[in-house]
Amino acid sequence: MNKVQWEIPAKLKEGEGLEEVRSVLFKNRGIGKREEGDFLHPPHPRAFTPDDLGVSKKHLERALDRVQKAIREKQKILVYGDYDADGICAAAIMWEALYTKGADVRPYIPDRFKDGYGLNPSSLKEILKENDGINLVITVDNGIVAHEAVEHLKDNGIDVIVSDHHQKGGALPKATAVLHTNKVSGATVSYIFARLINPGYDPLDLVAIGAVADQIPLVGVNRSFVKHGLSALQNTHRPGLRVLFESAKIEKMGVYEVGFLVAPRINAAGRVEHGIEALRLVCTTSRKRAQELVKLVNSANTNRQLLVERLAEKALEEAKGQADEHALVISGKYHEGVIGLVASKLVEEYAKPAIVISTDGEVGKASARSVKAVHVLDMILAQEELILGGGGHPMAAGFSINIGDIEQFTKNTQRWAKENIDKGSLQKTIFADIEIPLSVVDWDLLSLVSEFSPTGIGNPTPLFATRGVLVKNTKVVGSTRSHLKLDVADGSRSYPAIAFGMGALLENLSNNDSVDILYRLEENNWNGAREIQLVVKDIKCKK
Numbered sequence: 129m130n131k132v133q134w135e136i137p138a139k140l141k142e143g144e145g146l147e148e149v150r151s152v153l154f155k156n157r158g159i160g161k162r163e164e165g166d167f168l169h170p171p172h173p174r175a176f177t178p179d180d181l182g183v184s185k186k187h188l189e190r191a192l193d194r195v196q197k198a199i200r201e202k203q204k205i206l207v208y209g210d211y212d213a214d215g216i217c218a219a220a221i222m223w224e225a226l227y228t229k230g231a232d233v234r235p236y237i238p239d240r241f242k243d244g245y246g247l248n249p250s251s252l253k254e255i256l257k258e259n260d261g262i263n264l265v266i267t268v269d270n271g272i273v274a275h276e277a278v279e280h281l282k283d284n285g286i287d288v289i290v291s292d293h294h295q296k297g298g299a300l301p302k303a304t305a306v307l308h309t310n311k312v313s314g315a316t317v318s319y320i321f322a323r324l325i326n327p328g329y330d331p332l333d334l335v336a337i338g339a340v341a342d343q344i345p346l347v348g349v350n351r352s353f354v355k356h357g358l359s360a361l362q363n364t365h366r367p368g369l370r371v372l373f374e375s376a377k378i379e380k381m382g383v384y385e386v387g388f389l390v391a392p393r394i395n396a397a398g399r400v401e402h403g404i405e406a407l408r409l410v411c412t413t414s415r416k417r418a419q420e421l422v423k424l425v426n427s428a429n430t431n432r433q434l435l436v437e438r439l440a441e442k443a444l445e446e447a448k449g450q451a452d453e454h455a456l457v458i459s460g461k462y463h464e465g466v467i468g469l470v471a472s473k474l475v476e477e478y479a480k481p482a483i484v485i486s487t488d489g490e491v492g493k494a495s496a497r498s499v500k501a502v503h504v505l506d507m508i509l510a511q512e513e514l515i516l517g518g519g520g521h522p523m524a525a526g527f528s529i530n531i532g533d534i535e536q537f538t539k540n541t542q543r544w545a546k547e548n549i550d551k552g553s554l555q556k557t558i559f560a561d562i563e564i565p566l567s568v569v570d571w572d573l574l575s576l577v578s579e580f581s582p583t584g585i586g587n588p589t590p591l592f593a594t595r596g597v598l599v600k601n602t603k604v605v606g607s608t609r610s611h612l613k614l615d616v617a618d619g620s621r622s623y624p625a626i627a628f629g630m631g632a633l634l635e636n637l638s639n640n641d642s643v644d645i646l647y648r649l650e651e652n653n654w655n656g657a658r659e660i661q662l663v664v665k666d667i668k669c670k671k
Contacts, residue, residue: 345586
């Protein structure tokens with residue numbers, strides 16, 4: 129654990145207290161005095177204008193006119209989504225908005241293994257054959273770089289509305305309308321248009337899942353969507369989600385529950401089965417059908433977990449041979465459905481960008497994850513002549529590549545990484561907001577911390593550092609005895625603490641040892657008693 133660097137921009141001075149901590153927390157999140165009110169009390173998303181969200185009002189009007197024409201003339205509409213949680217929720221939102229307005233609409237979730245990501249010209253022929261008579265295609269969570277596919281649809285007399293939030297290329301696709309912004313998730317872009325189509329429709333529960341699952345920064349307008357969306361999700365009447373919550377034993381809905389319990393189950397269907405089952409799950413109105421679908425996605429999720437565990441172990445072993453590289457590029461017989469998760473494991477272990485390429489098919493399919501200091505899409509597009517197509521975000525991307533070009537791509541990418549990435553930025557670093565004495569920890573501080581919820585990307589859970597605390601009553605807990613339970617004290621007061629995954633430190637700690645700790649605060653309720661507990665993220669031993 130001592131290899132992890134701490135970055136702590138502030139230290140509480142003697143005589144300072146809660147107000148100074150509050151100021152530091154706001155400053156670290158880039159929140160000025162004028163913005164504090166909206167941050168603490170985010171406006172309802174219905175209050176936002178297209179300008180607030182970065183979506184073209186002109187294109188929204190074009191899209192609405194085209195959809196209203198399709199509804200009036202009973203034209204057939206196809207909603208083309210994606211197989212991840214954001215894409216599933218975006219498709220559900222668009223389909224429901226149109227269906228409830230009387231449109232002749234059907235959803236399509238591409239097969240990860242057959243269709244790949246986004247509008248695919250080769251797959252469109254079969255899709256249009258199966259969905260004869262389509263007049264209008266609406267993409268959700270994809271399409272912003274699908275120039276060839278949009279042209280193909282237009283050549284076949286089919287209009288296209290693109291709704292997406294991914295990085296755009298140079299020119300926009302030549303669609304009837306392009307609803308695009310980088311400010312929000314794919315599900316949120318879908319929500320913006322859906323609310324115009326059907327003003328009485330308000331699927332904020334699905335928006336919350338999409339935004340959290342896609343790791344959208346939880347500041348600005350996204351904070352409003354997620355805060356109000358989590359409330360809607362807590363009270364959702366969707367049978368599929370209610371049964372899913374029951375199976376996952378979720379009682380109180382928060383970012384953690386969505387990110388680690390709900391979204392992975394929705395994602396799992398598209399990773400190892402087919403994403404259409406997840407779409408059916410969120411849209412069904414039957415509890416009996418919901419129970420059947422939850423069994424399916426839970427089974428897929430278990431299979432996904434086992435698959436990731438096995439393949440991550442393989443990738444971590446292969447990555448040892450690239451220890452001196454500034455970026456990892458791993459290729460081989462990796463299951464295409466989980467390569468993004470395997471890449472995340474590599475980033476977590478090595479603190480450098482990682483690309484995992486599956487060579488299971490005729491064409492290599494790749495997924496990339498990155499660290500804060502590296503724009504991974506820029507790194508990939510530096511080898512644009514070698515890739516067949518792709519897209520993504522600064523922190524995550526995907527692309528296809530001819531298997532014969534993988535070796536050259538690997539060499540070029542790792543050379544680019546050494547030339548463009550400062551090795552000093554590739555360190556495991558934990559950012560703490562402020563160093564404080566243990567005496568500052570009280571219920572008022574915990575109350576302050578709770579005001580920053582929901583926390584996540586862009587608005588991390590407030591973390592504190594305290595140096596020279598004494599450890600007492602250390603022991604390991606958990607079914608695998610991998611967690612460290614202890615008390616920490618400063619001589620005048622003591623708090624219970626839990627350090628998940630740090631059970632191995634027990635042999636290095638003795639009663640009354642002095643350590644530095646980095647932690648967050650939570651309320652712990654046990655047998656009717658309330659107490660403040662420190663959730664330790666890192667411990668630096670003095671010996």
